[in-house]
Amino acid sequence: MVERGERIQELARRIAARIDDLALIDALDTGSPLGAMRASGAKGAQQLGLNGAVGIELHGSTIPATATGWHLTKHEPFGVVGAIAAYNHPTLFTCQKIGAALVAGNTVVLKPSEQASISAVAIAALSADLLPPGVLNVVPGGRDAGEALVAHPAVERIAFTGSVPSGLAVQRTAMASGRIKHVTLELGGKNPMLVLADVDTDVAAAAVVKGMNFTRVQGQSCGSTSRVLLHESIADHVVERVVRTVEALRLGLPDDPSTQMGSLVSREHQQRVLGMIDRAVADGATVVSGGGQPDRSLGLDDGAFVAPTVLTDVRSDSHIAQTEVFGPVLSVLRWTDLDEAIAVANSVEYGLTASVWTSDIDAALSTADRLDAGYVWINDVETRFSGVPFGGWKQSGIGTEQALLHEIESYTRVKSINIAVGALSR
Numbered sequence: 001m002v003e004r005g006e007r008i009q010e011l012a013r014r015i016a017a018r019i020d021d022l023a024l025i026d027a028l029d030t031g032s033p034l035g036a037m038r039a040s041g042a043k044g045a046q047q048l049g050l051n052g053a054v055g056i057e058l059h060g061s062t063i064p065a066t067a068t069g070w071h072l073t074k075h076e077p078f079g080v081v082g083a084i085a086a087y088n089h090p091t092l093f094t095c096q097k098i099g100a101a102l103v104a105g106n107t108v109v110l111k112p113s114e115q116a117s118i119s120a121v122a123i124a125a126l127s128a129d130l131l132p133p134g135v136l137n138v139v140p141g142g143r144d145a146g147e148a149l150v151a152h153p154a155v156e157r158i159a160f161t162g163s164v165p166s167g168l169a170v171q172r173t174a175m176a177s178g179r180i181k182h183v184t185l186e187l188g189g190k191n192p193m194l195v196l197a198d199v200d201t202d203v204a205a206a207a208v209v210k211g212m213n214f215t216r217v218q219g220q221s222c223g224s225t226s227r228v229l230l231h232e233s234i235a236d237h238v239v240e241r242v243v244r245t246v247e248a249l250r251l252g253l254p255d256d257p258s259t260q261m262g263s264l265v266s267r268e269h270q271q272r273v274l275g276m277i278d279r280a281v282a283d284g285a286t287v288v289s290g291g292g293q294p295d296r297s298l299g300l301d302d303g304a305f306v307a308p309t310v311l312t313d314v315r316s317d318s319h320i321a322q323t324e325v326f327g328p329v330l331s332v333l334r335w336t337d338l339d340e341a342i343a344v345a346n347s348v349e350y351g352l353t354a355s356v357w358t359s360d361i362d363a364a365l366s367t368a369d370r371l372d373a374g375y376v377w378i379n380d381v382e383t384r385f386s387g388v389p390f391g392g393w394k395q396s397g398i399g400t401e402q403a404l405l406h407e408i409e410s411y412t413r414v415k416s417i418n419i420a421v422g423a424l425s426r
């Protein structure tokens with residue numbers, strides 16, 4: 001276990017040492033700015049190293065179930081873990097998908113996203129002289145490769161990150177395989193940010209922009225707070241500040257260091273996002289910023305760019321308020337009654353993240369309690385903390401990641417051993 005942990009930590013150091021190369025690969029693959037890919041890749045290397053360091057803490061327990069017997073548990077690996085990743089943070093997801101599973105003693109077959117698979121292959125190459133042959137395997141491919149991995153009889157534990165429809169498909173494939181499989185799912189979100197009247201509106205406006213992830217990944221983050229619920233009394237001011245901020249963002253090519261907001265991952269996705277904006281307008285929403293491709297004068301027509309978009313007059317039951325866009329599109333809703341606002345926040349099928357902003361500690365804690373989400377911030381947004389479990393409720397998933405020992409345990413099966421002391425001499 002010590003040696004395994006040390007080798008994982010060494011892999012983390014190698015990834016950190018090559019982070020500029022990996023970030024460039026990820027930026028060119030995804031269209032996200034280089035600096036953002038460097039930051040998330042570095043976080044991935046850090047988490048991989050932490051998993052390597054914490055692995056030694058994996059242990060079972062002894063249980064005083066009888067007076068004379070010994071009763072103990074062991075955590076044993078599943079064997080082969082099948083891991084499938086989304087495209088938005090390629091290096092980070094490779095690190096997250098392999099760390100806990102390998103530390104627990106499994107081998108891993110990782111299928112990265114077909115839209116951003118090169119850094120995963122590069123990371124496997126970095127591990128080649130470090131891990132025994134067959135321990136870390138990267139198999140690029142699309143849906144077919146994912147389905148084959150999920151259905152394979154040797155793969156009993158599956159860790160999936162992607163959209164809700166793909167997560168459902170993974171569960172169907174697992175069931176159709178005729179075998180019992182342990183499946184964890186990290187899926188999408190339509191996450192609410194609930195802003196009460198007693199906040200500093202400039203601070204709140206900055207948080208709205210940060211939470212939507214306009215910069216970094218052009219809104220393409222599962223945790224983006226894409227539904228902002230503003231108290232009526234502060235709504236105009238916050239929206240005005242948000243619009244002013246997003247209209248000043250520098251859109252550009254992913255490998256240009258001055259770029260704050262890059263391109264979406266593909267033209268197909270760009271068209272899907274633009275179609276959702278059109279549908280929102282048809283449903284009564286007002287575009288107060290963006291709403292289409294960036295201005296032609298920027299010379300970005302060849303990319304899959306979408307201007308940062310802010311929508312107001314969004315009805316809580318409309319398609320745009322109920323469905324993940326996974327693009328730079330913020331929906332603003334207004335409220336006057338907190339109970340009704342919480343009901344609106346909870347009115348979607350998803351339950352990944354939520355954010356509450358208020359200087360009233362009682363209101364903050366009771367609102368956090370009432371939100372149906374697996375990861376809640378109070379007076380914060382977007383930040384993830386290593387060691388704190390991240391995972392969705394409702395249709396946003398099953399299980400959690402990033403909780404170090406807790407996550408490592410999720411890649412093990414518990415075996416209970418009962419020893420009848422003295423039985424042979426009775």
Ligand code: NAD
Binds near residue numbers: 084146161186
């Ligand atoms: P996607 O669902 O299209 O693809 C994700 C992965 O699943 C890819 O590797 C893809 O090839 C594979 N896949 C697709 N269909 C499959 C099937 N039937 N069987 C097996 N594998 C299959 O998602 P995407 O477009 O890459 O990523 C965006 C989605 O991922 C968004 O919904 C986003 O919210 C979600 N996401 C969630 C988290 C989280 O931690 N909760 C993190 C990142 C992204």
